[in-house]
Amino acid sequence: MTTIVLSSTVTVRAQMRVQSENVDLEHWHRLGCLAWVHADQHGHARMATGQAGRELCLSVNQVTDAIAVARRRGWLDPASTARCLVLPGCANNPCEEQHR
Ligand SMILES: [Zn+2]
Numbered sequence: 001m002t003t004i005v006l007s008s009t010v011t012v013r014a015q016m017r018v019q020s021e022n023v024d025l026e027h028w029h030r031l032g033c034l035a036w037v038h039a040d041q042h043g044h045a046r047m048a049t050g051q052a053g054r055e056l057c058l059s060v061n062q063v064t065d066a067i068a069v070a071r072r073r074g075w076l077d078p079a080s081t082a083r084c085l086v087l088p089g090c091a092n093n094p095c096e097e098q099h100r
Pocket residue numbers: 044045046084085086094095096097099
């Protein structure tokens with residue numbers, strides 16, 4: 001089990017929130033930042049239905065595409081879905097969602 005430990009978690013989350021709202025970044029990058037905003041101690045960012053799209057002002061298709069690109073680029077674990085954005089290397093950690 002991997003536990004995410006950051007020395008200044010609040011600062012990192014705040015900065016990731018700012019970057020998730022940065023429309024100069026590509027959708028996949030903003031989504032990757034959003035995962036860090038919401039990630040629990042096991043690296044899972046569970047999302048309510050449509051939450052990622054609402055927070056990023058993206059359509060369902062744009063979120064789907066952003067997840068695929070973020071997975072390919074290593075910003076999200078391949079197990080990530082719209083219901084749970086998983087930080088890289090954290091797929092085998094506890095989560096209520098079924099990933100595989
Ligand atoms: Zn999960």
